[in-house]
Amino acid sequence: xxxxxxxxxxxxxxxxxxxxxxxxxxxxxxxxxxxxxxxxxxxxxxxxxxxxxxxxxxxxxxxxxxxxxxxxxxxxxxxxxxxxxxxxxxxxxxxxxxxxxxxxxxxxxxxxxxxxxxxxxxxxxxxxxxxxxxxxxxxxxxxxxxxxxxxxxxxxxxxxxxxxxxxxxxxxxxxxxxxxxx
Numbered sequence: 678x679x680x681x682x683x684x685x686x687x688x689x690x691x692x693x694x695x696x697x698x699x700x701x702x703x704x705x706x707x708x709x710x711x712x713x714x715x716x717x718x719x720x721x722x723x724x725x726x727x728x729x730x731x732x733x734x735x736x737x738x739x740x741x742x743x744x745x746x747x748x749x750x751x752x753x754x755x756x757x758x759x760x761x762x763x764x765x766x767x768x769x770x771x772x773x774x775x776x777x778x779x780x781x782x783x784x785x786x787x788x789x790x791x792x793x794x795x796x797x798x799x800x801x802x803x804x805x806x807x808x809x810x811x812x813x814x815x816x817x818x819x820x821x822x823x824x825x826x827x828x829x830x831x832x833x834x835x836x837x838x839x840x841x842x843x844x845x846x847x848x849x850x851x852x853x854x855x856x857x858x859x
Contacts, residue, residue, distance in 0.1 A: 718793045719830050720850035723767075723816065727854035728786065730772025737831050740818060743770075748813050750837040750845070759835045761817035764788070764800075764852065765807040773854045775806040785857040790834050792848040798834075800844070802854065812838055816849065 723740065726732040740762055747760040769775050774783035779802065786802040803809045815835045818825060825833055830848035839845070 718848075719827070720793050720832070720848060723832050723849065724851045725767050725771040725773075725854075726851065727789075728773070728856045729768070729854050731770075733767065733771045735767075737818065740816065740832070743767075746813065746815065748815050748817075748835060748837040750835055750842075752842070757820055758822070759815055759817035759833070759837075760819045760822075761815045761832070761835075763807060764790075764805045764814045764816055764834065767816060767852065768802070768805055768854065771854075773802065775802070776808040779803070779806050779809060782856060782859065787855050787857075789851075789853045789855060790844075790846045790849060791851040791853065792846050793830070793850050794848055796846060796848075798844040798846055800836075812836075816852075 721736070723735045724733065725735070743762045744766060745760060746763055747758055749756050749758050765775060768788070774780075774786065783802065788800045788802055788805055789797055790800065791797045800814065804812050805814050807813075815837070817833050817835045818831060820826075820829075820833075825831065825847075828847065830850075832849040834844070834846040834849045834852075836842075836844045
């Protein structure tokens with residue numbers, strides 16, 4: 678008895694089997710849409726770099742020693758309070774063109790916030806400059822007076838005025854300033 682299996686059936690079975698393999702079995706996590714990503718690693722430092730005068734590499738102690746602020750953000754049906762350092766303050770200390778220097782070509786700059794799990798979001802530099810807007814985007818290290826949960830990392834970027842939480846980056850490890858070329 679001969680069994681013929683069509684190529685389409687093999688592809689369907691392969692897709693079905695791939696969908697049944699859990700991220701824990703592969704050592705990978707999953708992003709929205711099911712795309713696999715590398716297993717999240719808690720960062721040990723936070724880097725502020727790119728088009729800045731003085732790139733920074735900050736430890737948790739360094740961040741705790743900087744001027745602190747807090748913001749409230751909605752998470753589901755409750756309000757939580759995050760505490761940390763304004764992203765604009767970190768950019769200023771790194772020498773990004775903020776405050777009085779924020780003019781001309783600098784207005785076309787943006788910041789890429791990256792996490793150890795590969796997640797990235799973009800903010801215009803203006804959105805993070807306290808001299809330009811009151812959009813208190815925070816690099817948080819506590820929530821409701823306690824350290825962040827392990828899955829959030831030692832740092833989380835919180836954008837409390839965004840209607841959705843998509844630009845709140847857990848496991849934050851880098852802020853990179855990028856200037857658009859002329």
